[in-house]
Amino acid sequence: MVRACSVCGLPLPEGARFCPNCGAAAGPLVETEERKMVTVLFTDLVDSTGLAQRFDAERARDLLGRFFDAASEELIALRGRPEKFIGDAVMAVFGLPHVHEDDALRAVRAGLAIRERVRRLGESLGMVPPLEVRTGIETGEAAVGRSPTGQLLVTGPVVNTAARLQAAAQVGQVLVGQTTYLLTKASVAYGRPRRVRAKGFDVGLEAYGVEDLTPRSARRTIPFVGRAGEQAILGQSLGVASTTGRPVLVTVAGEAGIGKSRLADELAAGVSAAVLILRGQAQAHTDTATFSPAAAIVGDVAGIRARDDPEVIRGRLRELAERTSGDGAAARLTQRLLLLFGLTESRDETAFVPEVQAGFISVIDGLARDHPVLLIFEDVHTLKAPMLDLIERLGVHGQGPRRALIVALARGELLEDRPAWGAVGGNSVLIRLEALSRDESVQLARHAGGGRIDELEATEIAERAGGNPFFIIETTGMLMPAVAGADGRGTRTVPPTVQAVVSARIDALPPRLRDLARHASVFKYAFDLSELTVVDPGATAEELAQLEDCEVVVRDPQPGDPQRWRLRHSTLKDVVYASLPKRERLRLHELVAGYLQAAGHPSLAADHLELAAFAAIDLDPNDRSVPDRAADALLVAGDRARRRMESRTAIDRYERSLALAGAEERWQVREARVLAGKGESHYWLGEYSAATLALTRAVELGEKHDDAFALALALRFLGDVAINFEADGFVRVDPRITLEVSLVLLKL
Ligand SMILES: Nc1ncnc2c1ncn2[C@@H]1O[C@H](COP(=O)(O)OP(=O)(O)OP(=O)(O)O)[C@@H](O)[C@H]1O
Ligand SMILES: [Mg+2]
Incomplete structure (x- = not known):
C-alpha cells in the first residue's frame, strides 16, 4: 500500500507519521470517507512465475522492483496514483485528489506507456521472450476512505471489474470496461467489443481492447518528464507554509518554454484536495491592469464572471469580504475590493495602491488562516512594480497565520530588473529551471510523438532542442500531420530553431485558419468569441475548435462565461504576430482599441493604439496621425496611474508617450504635461534628480507654449524638491518659482 502525503502529494513510506519530504503530519488524503468517480488501472507482469523459475530469486526480485519503479513513474507522470503492489501487479487510481x-x-x-516501458526494459536486459504486461482499466464510483491504520482504501465494484479485465486481457493488451470506453471512445481507437466471463458477474463484462490513441488525444496527454527535485522543493515549501503558518515564496525562473507553467500545473494537480488553488493570470477584464492578477484571483474566489453587472460584482465582493474578515472589518475590506474592480472612486487617489494591496492581503489571510492556499502567479516578469511588491509582501509573515505557498513563474528578466527580488523578508526560495537532460528530452520526444515518430527522429529532435520542452513539443507536432494542419502538409525535416519550427507549423495551416490565428494574435491576453469577431467578423466557434485541434489556441483554464481562448504559448504568439503584415497590425490594433475604449477601458485601449502606432511609423514615418492619438491616449493613461500613485506605471506610460512624440524640437503642450506628470511620479518615488530633470524641461516647454497646467504641476514639485531635498536648496530656490506657482494657479 502506497500512501501519499496529504500536503505535498509525494509517496509516504510505510508507517510514517510525518512526511519526510515536506514535514507535514501524515494525515488523511481524504478527510472523511467519500464517494468519487475514479478510474482504476491494474497491470501485471506476464508469466512472472516463469520468470522466477528461469532466474534466481534475487534477480527475479530485482526485475520486479524495476517493473514497479517503471510503472510508478509512468503513472505519476500522467497524474495517476500507484496505490498497491500485489504480488506482481500494480493497482493505480486516477482521479485523486482531484477529479x-x-x-x-x-x-x-498510462496503460500504453507502461507497456512500452516494460518492453524496453525487457530489451535492455536481453530477455527472450520479451517482457510484457496485461492491463485492465475501468471507471466508476468508488468509496475512498481510510483504514483504521490510516491507509488509503478505494473500494467498490469498479476495483473488481478492473482486476477482472486485467486477468482477461491478452498478453500486451490494454483492456477497458464499458464506462471507460464510453468516456474515451472519441479519443481512442478500440477493437471490436468482446464479452469477458468473470467471477461474480452473472452476465459477464463488456470489454474493449485499446488499439491506439488518436493523434489529438496523444498530444493532449503528454506525460510529465523529469523535474523530480524541483517538485520536491515545491512540495516541501508547501509543507512548511501549511504546518508553520508562515508563507513561503518560491520563484521559478527560466527561459521561455522551459516548463515553468507545466511544473506549476503538476504541483496544482498533485496537492491534496484540502489545498485551495488560486491562479493569478493577467486578464483584460479590469482596467487596473497593474493588479489584474490579483483581480483575477479575487474574482475567482468571489465567483465573479467576465460579463457580470457592476451590481452583481458589488454583491459578490461584499459576500467575500464578510466571509474572509472578522466583524467590523468587512465594510472596509469591501471598499478596498471595490477599488480593485474600479467600482468605487477613491476620494484620496494617493491611497489607491496601498488600499488595493491591503485588501488583497486580507482576503488571502482570511482564506489561508485555517487551510493551506497555493497561489500561482504566471509571467511575473511582465508585471508592474506595485503588483510585484504585493507578491513579495504575500511571502512575508504578517500577524496571523498565513498558510500560503506563493509560486511566482518568471523569465530571467525579472531577476535582472529586480536583483533584490524576494529579499524583503520571509521565506524565499529561487528555483532556476534548467534544460531537460538528453535522456529526458528523448523520452519527451517519444511521448509527444505518440508512437508516430521513429526512434531516430526522436533522438534528432532531442539533440537539436537544447533541452527545451517547448521546442520538442512543437517539432514533434510538426512531424504529425494531424496536428500540423488540416491539410497535413507537415515537412519531415527538423528546423534548427524554435522560431523556424513554429513558423513551419503556422505555414502548414489551411489559409483560413492561418488568417484567424494571425487576427487572434493581436490580443494581449485571452479573448472570447465576440471579441474575436471585432478583428475577424467571420470567426465562428467551429473555427476556434479547429484552431484548438491544430494546437494553436487553448481554452483559458479559468472557467468563465463566455468561454475564453488564448494563443497556446507566448512564443507561438510572438511568431504568429510577427507574420502579420504591418498594415494589418495597424488596422487590427485600431479596431481593438476602439472596442476597448467603448467598453470603458481607456488604458488598455492606449496599449493597443501604441502598437498600432509602431506599425504606422514603420509604414510611413511622416504620417503622424496614429502616433499622435497614441501619445494622447498614453498621456491620459499616465495621468490616471499618477493620480492613483501607481508611479512606476505612470512613468512607464509617460515615457512611452514621449517615445511616440517624434523629434524633440516639435514637442508641445502634450509633452509639457507628460514631462510634468513624469516629474511628479519620480518625485513620489524619491528619485529627485530624475524629477528635477523632467520638471525643468516641463517648465521650459510650458512657458514656451503657455500651458498653465504643465507649469503649475511642474513648478509645484520643482519648488518642493528645491526647498526640501537640496542641501542648499533654500538659498537656490528661484524666487520666480513660488511667484509663478501662485500666478499659474490663479490662471487655472
Ligand atoms: N517536464 C516536462 N514534461 C513534459 N512536458 C513539458 C515539461 N515541461 C514543459 N512541458 C511542455 O512544454 C511546453 C512549454 O512549457 P511551459 O509552457 O510550461 O513553458 P514556460 O516556461 O511556462 O514558458 P513561458 O516563459 O513562455 O511561459 C508546454 O506544452 C508544456 O506542457
Ligand atoms: Mg508559462
Whole structure:
C-alpha cells in the first residue's frame, strides 16, 4: 500500500507519521470517507512465475522492483496514483485528489506507456521472450476512505471489474470496461467489443481492447518528464507554509518554454484536495491592469464572471469580504475590493495602491488562516512594480497565520530588473529551471510523438532542442500531420530553431485558419468569441475548435462565461504576430482599441493604439496621425496611474508617450504635461534628480507654449524638491518659482 502525503502529494513510506519530504503530519488524503468517480488501472507482469523459475530469486526480485519503479513513474507522470503492489501487479487510481475530466484518457495512455516501458526494459536486459504486461482499466464510483491504520482504501465494484479485465486481457493488451470506453471512445481507437466471463458477474463484462490513441488525444496527454527535485522543493515549501503558518515564496525562473507553467500545473494537480488553488493570470477584464492578477484571483474566489453587472460584482465582493474578515472589518475590506474592480472612486487617489494591496492581503489571510492556499502567479516578469511588491509582501509573515505557498513563474528578466527580488523578508526560495537532460528530452520526444515518430527522429529532435520542452513539443507536432494542419502538409525535416519550427507549423495551416490565428494574435491576453469577431467578423466557434485541434489556441483554464481562448504559448504568439503584415497590425490594433475604449477601458485601449502606432511609423514615418492619438491616449493613461500613485506605471506610460512624440524640437503642450506628470511620479518615488530633470524641461516647454497646467504641476514639485531635498536648496530656490506657482494657479 502506497500512501501519499496529504500536503505535498509525494509517496509516504510505510508507517510514517510525518512526511519526510515536506514535514507535514501524515494525515488523511481524504478527510472523511467519500464517494468519487475514479478510474482504476491494474497491470501485471506476464508469466512472472516463469520468470522466477528461469532466474534466481534475487534477480527475479530485482526485475520486479524495476517493473514497479517503471510503472510508478509512468503513472505519476500522467497524474495517476500507484496505490498497491500485489504480488506482481500494480493497482493505480486516477482521479485523486482531484477529479480531472480526462482521468479515463490518462489511464488509457498510462496503460500504453507502461507497456512500452516494460518492453524496453525487457530489451535492455536481453530477455527472450520479451517482457510484457496485461492491463485492465475501468471507471466508476468508488468509496475512498481510510483504514483504521490510516491507509488509503478505494473500494467498490469498479476495483473488481478492473482486476477482472486485467486477468482477461491478452498478453500486451490494454483492456477497458464499458464506462471507460464510453468516456474515451472519441479519443481512442478500440477493437471490436468482446464479452469477458468473470467471477461474480452473472452476465459477464463488456470489454474493449485499446488499439491506439488518436493523434489529438496523444498530444493532449503528454506525460510529465523529469523535474523530480524541483517538485520536491515545491512540495516541501508547501509543507512548511501549511504546518508553520508562515508563507513561503518560491520563484521559478527560466527561459521561455522551459516548463515553468507545466511544473506549476503538476504541483496544482498533485496537492491534496484540502489545498485551495488560486491562479493569478493577467486578464483584460479590469482596467487596473497593474493588479489584474490579483483581480483575477479575487474574482475567482468571489465567483465573479467576465460579463457580470457592476451590481452583481458589488454583491459578490461584499459576500467575500464578510466571509474572509472578522466583524467590523468587512465594510472596509469591501471598499478596498471595490477599488480593485474600479467600482468605487477613491476620494484620496494617493491611497489607491496601498488600499488595493491591503485588501488583497486580507482576503488571502482570511482564506489561508485555517487551510493551506497555493497561489500561482504566471509571467511575473511582465508585471508592474506595485503588483510585484504585493507578491513579495504575500511571502512575508504578517500577524496571523498565513498558510500560503506563493509560486511566482518568471523569465530571467525579472531577476535582472529586480536583483533584490524576494529579499524583503520571509521565506524565499529561487528555483532556476534548467534544460531537460538528453535522456529526458528523448523520452519527451517519444511521448509527444505518440508512437508516430521513429526512434531516430526522436533522438534528432532531442539533440537539436537544447533541452527545451517547448521546442520538442512543437517539432514533434510538426512531424504529425494531424496536428500540423488540416491539410497535413507537415515537412519531415527538423528546423534548427524554435522560431523556424513554429513558423513551419503556422505555414502548414489551411489559409483560413492561418488568417484567424494571425487576427487572434493581436490580443494581449485571452479573448472570447465576440471579441474575436471585432478583428475577424467571420470567426465562428467551429473555427476556434479547429484552431484548438491544430494546437494553436487553448481554452483559458479559468472557467468563465463566455468561454475564453488564448494563443497556446507566448512564443507561438510572438511568431504568429510577427507574420502579420504591418498594415494589418495597424488596422487590427485600431479596431481593438476602439472596442476597448467603448467598453470603458481607456488604458488598455492606449496599449493597443501604441502598437498600432509602431506599425504606422514603420509604414510611413511622416504620417503622424496614429502616433499622435497614441501619445494622447498614453498621456491620459499616465495621468490616471499618477493620480492613483501607481508611479512606476505612470512613468512607464509617460515615457512611452514621449517615445511616440517624434523629434524633440516639435514637442508641445502634450509633452509639457507628460514631462510634468513624469516629474511628479519620480518625485513620489524619491528619485529627485530624475524629477528635477523632467520638471525643468516641463517648465521650459510650458512657458514656451503657455500651458498653465504643465507649469503649475511642474513648478509645484520643482519648488518642493528645491526647498526640501537640496542641501542648499533654500538659498537656490528661484524666487520666480513660488511667484509663478501662485500666478499659474490663479490662471487655472
Ligand atoms: N517536464 C516536462 N514534461 C513534459 N512536458 C513539458 C515539461 N515541461 C514543459 N512541458 C511542455 O512544454 C511546453 C512549454 O512549457 P511551459 O509552457 O510550461 O513553458 P514556460 O516556461 O511556462 O514558458 P513561458 O516563459 O513562455 O511561459 C508546454 O506544452 C508544456 O506542457
Ligand atoms: Mg508559462
